[in-house]
Amino acid sequence: MSQTAVTPKRTDHIHHHFVDGEQQFDASKMGMWIFLATETLMFGGLFAAYIIYRAWYPELYLEASQELDAFWGTVNTVVLIGSSLTVAMAIRSAQLNQLKGIVYNLYITIGLALTFMVIKYFEYAHKIEKGIRPGQYYTYQGLEHEKANVFFSIYYMMTGLHGIHIIIGIGLMIWLLVKAKRKVFHSDYYTPIEVVGLYWHLVDIIWIFLFPLLYLID
Amino acid sequence: MSTHRISSAKFLWGIAGALLFLTFLTVAVTWFYIPEPWNVIVAILIATVKATLVGAFFMNLYWDSKFNLLVLLTAFAFLALLILITMTDTLYRVDPVPSF
Structure with missing residues (x-):
């Protein structure tokens, strides 16, 4: 393996x-990081x-969190960690000029993202059916608080x-997939995969905090 | 300045494995009784370790230009300000319960 192809x-x-490249x-990456800072602050308002x-109603959180299914929350955490791995692998494939690897890893990522949304849909549907709806539309009688x-x-x-x-992320992955199939990316140019990857990892990080804070209050 | 860090597949799987283990850990600690507020602190601590792993090794902040890390940390600093300053009000209200 001593020969090196100079392209x-x-x-x-x-x-x-x-x-230069x-x-x-x-520049693209820094722009993405500044966008991610604004994303952190947008979700930050909700965390606040x-x-x-x-702090006002600690007993409410203990009681209401029982209505959330920690099992499906855990499954979705595993699904998102898996999708973060496949995005990182897609970037690795691009860096190594493995064009098929990009496509396969993006397909798996989209599949995992869809799995997340399907599970979320069943969680929402189950709650809405029981009358566990937001704000004034709340009609569930099962909680005392x-x-x-x-x-x-x-x-x-x-x-x-x-x-x-997640839905926007799926759209971005499809866009990357189309570009990857047109062989737009190579080891010297994979910026879109890199910055969408950053976005996807941030969405994963937000879920990493949401999961224990909402599902695992005991 | 910038790095095109190419992590080995083994390394990336290792990080994912660590994240899965920490996910198991964060679920497992809820099987034991930990008094308030330590249960919240433990949960946040594990989540912070997981977020750090993702940030450092999936988002490559560990190898990247320190400016990008600074951007993220600045966002966290302003988030801390938002929460702390708001709580100096909400925690010490005489009548803490608003109408909503």
């Missing part, structure tokens, strides 16, 4: 206002609401906004 660096993806890559209401609807407003807002992020 000229491709430059067709570099826009004229960048010095490196600078273009760094969660903390303030938990008079502020039970507040917990579920927070639950629906946090998991709902997170779910919207």
